[in-house]
Amino acid sequence: MDQDQALISWPEEGVTRAPFSVYSDPAVHEAEMTRIFRGAIWHYLGLEIEIPETGDYRLMEVGDTPVIVLRNGAGGISALVNRCAHRGTTLLFEPFGNAKELMCVYHNWLFDLDGDLKSVPFDRGINGKGGMPDTFRKADHGLDRLRVETINGLIFGTLSDDVEPLRDYLGPQVVGSFERSAGRKFRVLGYYSQWLSSNWKLYCENASDPYHATILHAWATKLKLNRLTMEGAIEMGREGWDREGWHQLSWSKMATDKGGEVYDRAEFRSGTESFEAFGLHDTSVIEQWDEYGDGITTFIQTVFPNFVFQQIHNTLATRVLVPRGPEGSELIWTILGFADDDEKQTAGRIKQGNLIGPSGFISLEDGMVGSLVQRGLGGGRDKATVMEMGGRSIKTISNSRASECGVRGLWTAYRALMGV
Amino acid sequence: MDQDQALISWPEEGVTRAPFSVYSDPAVHEAEMTRIFRGAIWHYLGLEIEIPETGDYRLMEVGDTPVIVLRNGAGGISALVNRCAHRGTTLLFEPFGNAKELMCVYHNWLFDLDGDLKSVPFDRGINGKGGMPDTFRKADHGLDRLRVETINGLIFGTLSDDVEPLRDYLGPQVVGSFERSAGRKFRVLGYYSQWLSSNWKLYCENASDPYHATILHAWATKLKLNRLTMEGAIEMGREGWDREGWHQLSWSKMATDKGGEVYDRAEFRSGTESFEAFGLHDTSVIEQWDEYGDGITTFIQTVFPNFVFQQIHNTLATRVLVPRGPEGSELIWTILGFADDDEKQTAGRIKQGNLIGPSGFISLEDGMVGSLVQRGLGGGRDKATVMEMGGRSIKTISNSRASECGVRGLWTAYRALMGV
Amino acid sequence: MDQDQALISWPEEGVTRAPFSVYSDPAVHEAEMTRIFRGAIWHYLGLEIEIPETGDYRLMEVGDTPVIVLRNGAGGISALVNRCAHRGTTLLFEPFGNAKELMCVYHNWLFDLDGDLKSVPFDRGINGKGGMPDTFRKADHGLDRLRVETINGLIFGTLSDDVEPLRDYLGPQVVGSFERSAGRKFRVLGYYSQWLSSNWKLYCENASDPYHATILHAWATKLKLNRLTMEGAIEMGREGWDREGWHQLSWSKMATDKGGEVYDRAEFRSGTESFEAFGLHDTSVIEQWDEYGDGITTFIQTVFPNFVFQQIHNTLATRVLVPRGPEGSELIWTILGFADDDEKQTAGRIKQGNLIGPSGFISLEDGMVGSLVQRGLGGGRDKATVMEMGGRSIKTISNSRASECGVRGLWTAYRALMGV
Amino acid sequence: MNATEVVIDNAHVPAAISALMADYAHCIDNDRIEDWPALFTDPCLYKITTRDNYIRGFPACIMLCDSRGMLMDRVVSVRSTNVFEPHRYRHMVSCIQVVEAARDAWRLQSNYLVTRTMLDGTMAVFSTGEYQDRIVLTDGAYRFNERIVICDHGMINNLIALPL
Amino acid sequence: MNATEVVIDNAHVPAAISALMADYAHCIDNDRIEDWPALFTDPCLYKITTRDNYIRGFPACIMLCDSRGMLMDRVVSVRSTNVFEPHRYRHMVSCIQVVEAARDAWRLQSNYLVTRTMLDGTMAVFSTGEYQDRIVLTDGAYRFNERIVICDHGMINNLIALPL
Amino acid sequence: MNATEVVIDNAHVPAAISALMADYAHCIDNDRIEDWPALFTDPCLYKITTRDNYIRGFPACIMLCDSRGMLMDRVVSVRSTNVFEPHRYRHMVSCIQVVEAARDAWRLQSNYLVTRTMLDGTMAVFSTGEYQDRIVLTDGAYRFNERIVICDHGMINNLIALPL
Ligand code: FES
Ligand code: FES
């Protein structure tokens, strides 16, 4: 990608606009892989509880870089690029597993759990013939490593040498979010993922956008499960902090709905559409308990660029959005409970699972809407989105979620890393 | 696409050659979307009878721009780009329907049938918090519109501000064709489409090329349904007219076949191949009546760049060819009869339907041959087609269809708009 | 592809490195089609026995150029580009067949078996109207031809005017290989092919790499069918010859295994993995006879860029690897026996067929490993492979196959033709 | 219609009808299309249309044969008249449900999926949809009196030469 | 389990059970989803999960209904509450095997393949996997007491609105 | 062969044969490949070839086992010897037609479609074609004496490790 010419000419309106070209241009995508995903960010890699024993591993992708996340001999966590140092073969290809060492199938070069090259078959040749040259040093041919840090059992890694420590990158607000939400030991209840035929940023915008939540997800609104009239807020880090707006928290308390005069105005679908026969036949799906004792019923914490921790009622999950080319992406869900849940709580989380994921009553639209945007871009490469709800800055509005400040925050981070 | 360097270096032989690169080069395709489909052309959008009532709509694509064609409040026709002015979401996604207003599913911005923005949820925020800035003007955020004109119930639209009025663009010959063919009220008998794994221009060349008709479509030739020895002609507009050759009419009269000495020469397949067991077992499929009282049995009118009106015996149809990337396209058929057809006539048109479409005895090859060409281009980017039948100009030859002047006309228009 | 800027910046380590970008960059792929496949190479086109009679043909692809290989009137062999000289239509589209002449389906231009244009329908028009201009010369519109030469019944062709005669291109070593292996008349026993989701060069490297053979293919190693401890060698042509290393022969003799101390070391999978229940239940699959009376049980001869002749036990086959875009390729197998085989021999070859092809006990991994590499390249465009086994030169090591000299030879040829 | 209306009774599909439906697929898939017309009565109704045309009540269709002669003309088209790249179908038919059962006239509905394989080895799902059949017993054999093929898709991948 | 354990006996699948399984598919594929809940008992178990969750013993699933009311709520979601691009499924069900046969309670396992067709005509294999059914006879009709849908794939193409 | 030649009689497929054919698919699709060899007689013929080889009379094939031991060696290859990316099949088998029926030896032909799902969740139609089976009754159980798998496609997507 040519650094000399402007990769993207950004509209003068700044972060209240995003040019449509960023959602489909292959050159922009290439630059994002380098400047964002291999750049100065921390990327979610999984949970410590997913790899408890030595050699336990899970695979992850950091942008387009395949990564092995494993529990190493010292009981610590290694994140290694999943690419043999010999001729590039993918070393491990099952999503989860246990490996005492990493042996490449092609020529069986052997790496230890820290990524160091331990042995090379026939390196001494056979009967003194062939083999590796004397100048070949195993030490020069280990696997590429990521820096790894954890917080409350969540594992993050980076390919950057420059990015500051994880907690500084996250800032006090996010650190607080994780202390609140991940303070106790989790238990994995399961996995699934969604293929999205849309650019990765369209889903990330969606996750940073509480404005859509109560409108697009009519199911939730009709049942008064999430409405902007509830007590709630968006938080994006200390004002003036150099990462202000990069990560966003949106929370609300269902019990505090001040009533729906706005929702009763005839201006939008979820407020007006008559759902013939609507009303639940079986309300067990929305039976819930106060998960954290703070009355919060929806708690969505994002970490730039592509991580989400969610609490929706008693459904807990991590979501990570893996870009796959300019016009595709995969949203990977890890469904969680707490290690000390009783059977009744687990059953409740499973049943509430109907609210989230690819069939989620209140999440089913989030993946779909991205493809609707992707398609809408056709013929509009010279145009841009408009994001002025709640003003033009990334300042939050106390106790209000009727704002696109979160999306503007996302683009603030994007422009900083991309240099556009 | 870089205007400074020649996008295409055209062979010096001019319109008797088309360089193979125009059929597969992504940069050429991008330029076509801008210079042709968003340029100074009129594009077929549908039929008035498809959207009789207020709010009735059908979707169409103008190149890569998604368009909503609808009957607006005033009883007129609006053509709006199918892309929300907020953040780009596709507004309507059913091919046909009725909408009293256009509400985007994402944040429920509401547009009227003229594309004007009527309301924005929470634009005043909640309890005075959030909402749109005072400087936000709904009037600045309507949907993009196309200019619309109709002729004999056919709807055309353009994204260009410069192109002349529709009738001037079409010229007297095409206007006459539509008066002749669409003078009475149509009835839609059905729809289907064909995915073609070939560049859009390959099908358009095919439609402008009567030379192939009696050779490729052996079925028709064997049954003497269409042969160049019949009375017939190609018409491409007044000589010297600045759009001469852009649009082409090819017609013939089955009853006038002067006998097939040419067809009896041993030089081509349809003239020579022995079809063991050929001859119809049931001739009802070719029973026909004089549709327009002028004895014409085949009447193919094209409008640059991608529209065809056809009469083949008593099958009436519009065809529009939607480009989908450099190497794919979709051919959309609308099968027609007249509103005042009696049952017998309708039944006849339906049965004659075996002649056309994806299973048409005399059209089945038209889509297929494009993919054969697309594949043949492999390894030949530096080569070109040869189109010299009937000379090298776009002049027509009176009462002869043994000419590629129509295809040369197509390329004349193409070069003018593309500036190559 | 811009000649002025370096298409590939090759690592200073030379042929001990291959930059990952060559396996996925579309611009590199385009250049390969021109500089290698349409350049100064000889490309395998098939076997004389596949087209014994006049008009017999088989299709082949030389890079991205579709080619017809046929037995012409004079009893010789013509190789013609499968692209009509009129408007580019693929002329023949069945993989094998017989054609007395080549008639294009689109407008029935007729070419003879030498590719000369014989007739053009309506070239004289109809009743003197239309037709081709007087200046049109059929002689100028024949099909593009390839130069053809054969050796021991194997047909090779080239699109280059400059490349030296076939035998000089192959050199004495390869000529000797074919005399040894194809000295008697073959019989075709069947065909199949494998789609590989990997760049074509990854399979070619694999075929030039005996280092992997005894490690990746654990099945063979466990059964001691092919181990580096057997007598064997790599041969790549006379030292100092200007094509040294382009083509490689790897052979070994099963009967000569000097025992497996190396294989008993605990360092690699096939040496260590405990195959619970391993050991054949039915050994008839490895019953073999001395095919050529020289005791050689594995004999793999490659010809640059993409041809392999193989003898594995009594399985004889040609393999040609057709590139299909930067990240895909098709491996086409022709399974052979000798014309004078008795039934028992044929049955033996068929049963030994379980060892090769897409389900081959000792070849099943060869296609798979390429896609593992292709995937491993993600995020590593700036990195390179390391090929130092057996030193850094293309010199062979007498009687040793513990070397990647073959792969270095492949890259030596590649760099010469690509000019990188 | 609802579940109970659909199933007049729970009659088993007779072996001869299963055999007819299988043979229909094998004729087409295994290159003996010449045997296909004889599986229909004369006159008959063989029709290929799209779900959208079916739902919206549009009479136009992709293929329509109302006599065995027309079926035979389709065979001739495939074998010798029309030009197209050779390809193969493979039929999967399941969820066969008896809608109406009588000794000599049965109505059945079923789901089909047809793949198309080109000679270059590329393979794809070509069509899916519903069969609505009327099968009658004539001179000792079951034959299709009607087979309506309703494609789920309004878009056809290039062309339909072989019947679905 | 192994081959012999699987087949308790070689009982034929009763016509009424074949009809139930076919009707299940036709309700969903032919736009009469309203008829779908009545094919289940109340209470019941309808569950969509992935093979990986199933193998690894993870309880989380994609869809879970344990009452006819919950099935009906899914119908309401499809018909009027949730927003998604309209599409159609087509079910293929085969390799139906009787695991346990009793007069009024049957266990069956079968393979399914579902294609999804969008209104723009694009069509693709959307899901494949296994059905594990418990079918019981209640007031004279066979109904699903349990249908466990185990998808071979852990990745879903965007969303699942209609049941599989 | 033509329609009438094909169906020697309209015998129903016995439940035990349907169960055998279903179990064949479930063994492979549900990860109990160890049960697969026991579904064949010993000796037997299990062969995978392409339609083109079949039509042109070429004897070479992709897989050939003529003993239960060879079938078992394929199981060992899948389980422990050969290296490949883990994946799953899902079989659809339909249009099962009785070609020859006798009490203890049946000939059947049917259509199959197999999808392949990789662990990353990608899924595709992997193979379609025809089964030509000879099924015999030995010591009280039906087993495959012959199963010839004829793929419609001459091109294989990378490799075939699991039987089709
Ligand atoms: S590529 Fe990994 S050992 Fe050779
Ligand atoms: S994108 Fe349309 S309302 Fe927001």
Ligand code: FES
């Ligand atoms: S393209 Fe071949 S004859 Fe016209």
Ligand SMILES: [Fe+3]
């Ligand atoms: Fe949402």
Ligand SMILES: [Fe+3]
């Ligand atoms: Fe035509």
Ligand SMILES: [Fe+3]
């Ligand atoms: Fe190998």
